[in-house]
Amino acid sequence: MVPEPKPAAAEAAGTLSIRRTVLRDEVKSVLLERIVSGFYAPGDRLVEIRIAQELGVSQAPVREALRDLESVRFVESAPFRGARVRQVSDAELIEVYPIRGALEEVAAVEAAKRMGGDVSGLEVELTGMRKAKDMREQVEHDARFHELIVLASGNSRLIEIWHSLQVETRTAITALRMGITPKEAAELHEPIVEALRRRDARAAGRAIRSHFDHFGRMLAKNRRG
DSSP, rough: OOOOOOOHHHHHHHHHHHHHHHHHHHHHHHHHHHHHHTSSSSSEEEOOHHHHHHHSSSHHHHHHHHHEEEHTSSEEETTEEEEEOOOOOOOHHHHHHHHHHHHHHHHHHHHHHHHHTHHHHHHHHHHHHHSSSSHHHHHHHHHHHHHHHHHOOOHHHHHHHHTTTTTTHHHHHHHHHTOOHHHHHHHOOOOOHHHHHTTTTHHHHHHHHHHHHHHHHHHHHHHHH
């Protein structure tokens, strides 16, 4: 039988796990920004050891970041070829917004009934968006804002599907391509908070659907421009 870890050991293990997760997210943020900016062009090879040396980290968080990006098809890998940048079109991003709009409209309607007007958690995330020092922090608070509403719906199947969309990574790509500032990001979420504060289920559903329709239109405009 494996002995239970001592409290100090368990705490240290937890700290290491958190640090590793943070490193993975930071590496992923750097890689996303480079892909969107064109620093890495479609087809460019992403060599783990080279990226790790450049960023001053071990290969593990780089490997995990690449795996995350591959799961949402921003990176592709093949035997004996390694990981390479995949061309990601605005059309692919646009396709996700009607899906998120439909899912989160259902979530917001239910959340308005279950939250009882308590939007304190959402307000914390809005404050986080406004005070974000970089894109990673902004996206983290943005994704958490939406996750809180989805979780508040109490619909386990909806929650499962929502998480499968890899929302945080897609939000980062959109924020980078559209150049959304922290202040703008927070303001775009205010109507949703107001409807949930009033416990108005229909208004909350409409607000969140309108939120995603807005991003879909902006990306479409960006694509044409």
